[in-house]
Amino acid sequence: MNYLQKELYELIKTDNAIFEFIQNNSLDGLWYWDLEKPENEWMNERFWEVLGYNPKDMPHKASAWQDIINKDDLAVAANNVKKHLEDPNHPYDQTVRYTHKNGQTIWIRCKGLAIRNAEGVPTRMLGSHQDITKLKKSENVLKHCNEEANIGFWDMNVSTQTITWSDITKKIHGVSLDYQPNLETGINFFKKGYSQDKITDLVFRALNHGEGYNEELQIVTQQGENKWVKVLGIPERNHHGTINRIYGTIQDIDALKKYQLKLEESEQAFRGNFENAAIGMALLDKHGKWLKVNQTLCDIVGYTSKEFYQLTFQDITHPEDLDSDLSLLNEVIEGKRDHYRMDKRYFHKKGHLVYIHLAVSVVRDDKDDVLYFISQIIDITQQKEQEQKLKRIIELTQDQNERLKNFAHIVSHNLRSHSGGLSALLSILKEDEPDYFENEIVKLLESSSDNLNETIEHLSEVVKINLSSKENFSLLPIKPIVDKQITSILPLAEKNRVNIINNINQDTKVLAIQAYLESIALNFIxxxxxxxxxxxxxxxxxNSLKNGKYTIIEFIDNGVGINLDLHSKKLFGMYKTFHKNKDARGIGLFITKNQIETLGGKVEVSSEINKGTTFKVFLRNEKD
Amino acid sequence: MKKINLACIIDDDSTHVYITKRFLDLTGVVESVLICHNGKDAFDKLKAIIVNGESLPELILLDLNMPVWDGWQFLDAFKTIPTKQKITIYILTSSNSEEDIERAKKYNMDSNYIVKPISLKELKNIVLDLA
Known part of the structure; x- marks a missing residue:
């Protein structure tokens, strides 16, 4: 024995002050129990102070603490006393809970040693208290944290290959609390393939090389659910240097991991969209500096991405477009709007203008400050050029239309005037010199003049139709108009024995000009x-029938019919005739079709040779 | 049968003037015809008639499209001629355009609007109506 140890033993025997110092400062309670008179028990002052009581008020009786000890713990302690007294090798060592005077639980590690007489019969028992409340509280906090963070513990004894799982570890695996895992079953919970291969390798390395690990892997729970976990393994060596224990944690990170994967996916999607977008895309800071640009934008403006990052959008924007862009951008910064669109012009690196359509949206931080702007840029230069081209074409068309109108005027006025004069002169000549008209050439002259007049009459009619305005259209009842035409032509119809039946409804109305309706009806009749x-x-x-916004007027005859296979394309053309009828001029259907179309309608025909023809005239019955 | 002492043709086209004059002659009721080549010419000639204290034409056949003054300008100026005499004016034009017909309505002339060529029969009806 060390001389100092020996000296201290002597001092304790001789000097009470030494024993007092030890019992007051190194322990949280000391007790000495008379096993022969078990009601007597001496407790030191610290014993009671730790439990919140004044030692002076407390008797040296075992009963003094019976009411403040946890009943379950007391039973365990009593059982341990019994075993320790029977067998000195059975340690008396347990944690028991007391209730502090203020009601709090005090955790005490209580150890005891039986003192036996010469016959080996225990007569006294000496015990010590150690207040481990703080430790227990920390343990509870840790346990709570682990539960909250879904962190479970596991511990493997290498030599026995047995594994202990904490309750949370079992919960993560979806097994019951009495489940007993081993190394093989533990590894089998990892998802076949990458995760299982990886954990097998990691455990092997831990066992053989003492390497720790920290990995995110997937397990398949007892219920068959895939779950992401973070496993931490720490190998521990014994004093021989061999690995005898691996312990660690397993954390359920499924929700987090899935969120992370989703985020990665959407970031990747955004990055992919950004990089490969068919339109120009850019991120800009709130001062207009380019933070990121895609290749399409580089192609549109001619700068490389590196050159872009030295510029602001103000640098390449046409000065006339800058103010409106900046004022919209400021509205976004001030929170008045979160996006805007505009057409504007950039300067290409080579100096020429590029027309673009810009859409800007904002990304803000949690304080609602602007983080950056996302700009989408579409090159509309070609479209703008097309627009200008179209504008020029429209101007040209309008110009040509004007010329056509002038031409129409020439036809309808000047030409008529001259041809009218010619035929009038001929009629005067006929009056003055009727004999001249015996001459074949003069006869032909007269007939040519008549034909010229007729042609000009038709042409000027067509011109008139094409120049008429929609504003003059009104809703007109058809039946009386058709009746009037029938009446006017009745003698001819009767002479040719054609029975005309007007089945049009009395109240059917169409949008038209009266003169056109009359002309259309008369032509078909x-x-x-x-x-x-x-x-x-x-x-x-x-007949008439309503068909949505159109009213269809049918003209059905049982006449000679038209060979539509031959003539359908030119039926409504000018100066097309399909019959050998001597009156056929081939202008009526052309004018009629023009009139119908001017009224916003259309005409359809069906016919069978020697059976008859049906014309269907579609006319609008309401304004657009 | 009553006669028409004086009719007036205002037209720049000599063929039409000839035709119209021939037709007027053929009606057999028109005594004499005053020929004017445009609106201004007609206005000046009518003013001169007033100055000379003679009678104005009872019938005027007025073309629209003419140089110097067209038919419309003549109609505007004609209103300023001081007379109590009954004068019938017919527009006799080659134009059948909506625009001209609409404009004639504003002058209350739409029922006296004849599109050339006028036939002898038509002119006879007009003249006999007046005579």
Whole structure:
């Protein structure tokens, strides 16, 4: 024995002050129990002070602390006393809970040693208290934290290959609290493939090389659910230097990992969209400095990304467009709007102008300050050029239209004037010198003049239709208009034995000009008479039916019919005739179609040779 | 049968002047015809008639498209001629444009609007109506 140790033992025996110092300063309580008179127990002052009581008020009786000890812990302690008294090798060592005078729980590690007489019978028992409340509280906090953070513990005994899992570890694996894992079953929880291969390798390295690990892997829970976990492994060597223990934690990071993966995915998507976008894209700081640009934008403006980062958007914006851009940008910075769009001009690196459509949106931080702007830029130079081209074409067309109008005027006025004069002169000549008209050439002159007049009459009619304005359209009842035309042509119809039946509804109205409606109706009626079949009783049936915003007027006859296979394309053309009828001039259908189209309608035809023809005239029945 | 002492043709086109004059002659009721080549010429000639204290034409056949003064300018100026005499004016023009017909309405002339060429029959009806 060390001489100092020996000296201290002697001092304790002889000097009470030494024992007092030890019992007051190194322990949180000392007790000495008379096993022969078990009601007697001496407790030192510190014993009671730790529990909040005044030692002077407390008797040296075992009963003094019976009411403030936790009943369950007391039972465990009593059992341990019994075992220790029977077998000195059974340690008396446990943690028990007392209730402090202020109601708090005090955790005490309580150790004891039986003192036996010469016969080995225990007569006294000496015990010590150590206040571990702080430690216990920290432990509780840690446990709570682990629960909150979903961190479980595990511990593997290498020699027995047994593993202990904490409750949270079991919860993470989705197993019951009485589940007993081993190395193999533990590894099998990791997802087959990368995760299982990786953990096998990590455990091998820990066992054989003492390497620790910290890895994010996937497990498959007992319920078959894939779950991301973070596993931490710490190998521990014994005094021989061999690994005898690996312990660590397992943390459920599934939600976090999934969120992270999603974020990565969306960041990647954004990056991909940004880099590969067919339109120019850029990130700019709030001063207009380019932070990031994609290749498309570089192509649009001719700068490399490096050159861009030395510039602001103000540098390349046309001065006339800058103010409106800046004022919109300021509205965004001030929070009055979160995006804007505008057409503006950039200067290409080579100096020429580039027209672009710009859409700017803002990304703000948690204090609502501008982090950066996202700009989307579409090159509309070609479109602008097309617009200008189109504008020029429209101007040219308008100009040509004006010329056409002038031409129309020439046709309808000057030409008519001259041809009218010619035919009047001929009629005067005929009056004065009727004999001249026996001459074949003069006769032909007269007929040419008549034909010229007629042609000009038709042309000027067509011109008039094409120049008419939609503002003059009004809703007109059709039936009376058609009736009027039938009446006017009745003698001709009767003479040719064509029965005309007007089935149009009394209240059917269409959007039209009265003169056009009259002309359209008259044309179809006279056509039906002209092209009647001489082999049978002829009829013309006129019906009306509503078809959405159109009203259809049908003219159905049983005449000679038209060979549509041959003539459908030129049926409504000018000076096209399809019959050998001597009255056929080939202008009526052309004018009629023009009139119908001017009214915003259309005409359809169906026909069968020697059976008859149906014209369907679609006319609008309401204003747009 | 009553006669028309004086009719007036205002037209710059000599062919039409000839035709119209021939037709007027053929009606057999027009005594004499005053020919003017445009609106201004007509206005001046009518003023001269007033100055001389003679009778103005009872019928005026007025073309629209003419140099110097067109038919409309003549109509405007004609209003200023002081007379109590009944004078019938017909517009006799090659124009059948909506624009001219609309304009004629404003002068209350739409029922006296004839598109050339006028036939002898038509002119006869007009003249006999007046005579």
């Amino acid at each position: 006279t056509n039906a008479i002209k092209y009647r079949s001489k082999d049978r009783d002829s009829y013309l049936e006129i």
